[in-house]
Amino acid sequence: DAKTTQPTSMDCAEGRAANLPCNHSTISGNEYVYWYRQIHSQGPQYIIHGLKNNETNEMASLIITEDRKSSTLILPHATLRDTAVYYCIVSPYSGAGSYQLTFGKGTKLSVIP
Amino acid sequence: DAGITQSPRHKVTETGTPVTLRCHQTENHRYMYWYRQDPGHGLRLIHYSYGVKDTDKGEVSDGYSVSRSKTEDFLLTLESATSSQTSVYFCAISPGQGANTEAFFGQGTRLTVV
Numbered sequence: 001d002a003k004t005t006q007p008t009s010m011d012c013a014e015g016r017a018a019n020l021p022c023n024h025s026t027i028s029g030n031e032y033v034y035w036y037r038q039i040h041s042q043g044p045q046y047i048i049h050g051l052k053n054n055e056t057n058e059m060a061s062l063i064i065t066e067d068r069k070s071s072t073l074i075l076p077h078a079t080l081r082d083t084a085v086y087y088c089i090v091s092p093y094s095g096a097g098s099y100q101l102t103f104g105k106g107t108k109l110s111v112i113p
Numbered sequence: 114d115a116g117i118t119q120s121p122r123h124k125v126t127e128t129g130t131p132v133t134l135r136c137h138q139t140e141n142h143r144y145m146y147w148y149r150q151d152p153g154h155g156l157r158l159i160h161y162s163y164g165v166k167d168t169d170k171g172e173v174s175d176g177y178s179v180s181r182s183k184t185e186d187f188l189l190t191l192e193s194a195t196s197s198q199t200s201v202y203f204c205a206i207s208p209g210q211g212a213n214t215e216a217f218f219g220q221g222t223r224l225t226v227v
Contacts, residue, residue, distance in 0.1 A: 043218030
């Protein structure tokens with residue numbers, strides 16, 4: 001069973017913020033939310049992860065709702081190089097399965113000039 | 114970029130032949146993984162390692178074996194390649210569990226079994 005639900009595809013205008021939603025309504029208290037992306041046939045690239053607080057790094061921001069049932073990845077100023085498939089993943093931070101990332105089908109983000 | 118090298122990058126082999134893919138890291142990370150990626154299935158975990166000589170099966174391990182005799186190398190072997198093993202194979206490494214599960218992926222090996 002899929003632990004996350006993401007839209008299949010999204011478009012974003014270059015220079016605008018890209019907001020990618022993810023639903024993880026069955027998330028457990030010990031599970032982190034991870035975001036990765038895969039740019040055309042390359043290996044996936046780690047973006048960001050969080051437990052319950054919002055997180056920001058040089059690539060993106062992660063907003064997690066208070067009930068932790070959904071999250072949004074924000075790319076503040078999308079560029080053409082951000083065109084990729086974005087994966088939202090939940091994974092426990094300890095115990096069985098904490099080593100493993102389960103990739104779904106992700107959201108294909110197309111940044112339009 | 115994390116120091117991960119996969120070899121070979123491309124390989125064509127015949128059904129029934131053995132094939133070994135190599136993943137080499139220079140980061141001294143404890144965990145190493147092999148994934149395969151097929152259209153319509155996303156990435157699926159084949160095997161992983163949590164230390165030298167410590168390995169375990171993932172979601173799609175049938176037909177594959179692995180070995181890790183030293184920290185930096187993780188080998189994936191197809192004992193007798195089949196056409197269903199035609200895929201892109203990715204190696205990944207990570208420093209630890211939980212909050213340190215951030216994984217770094219190699220560039221992939223495209224394997225074609227004819």
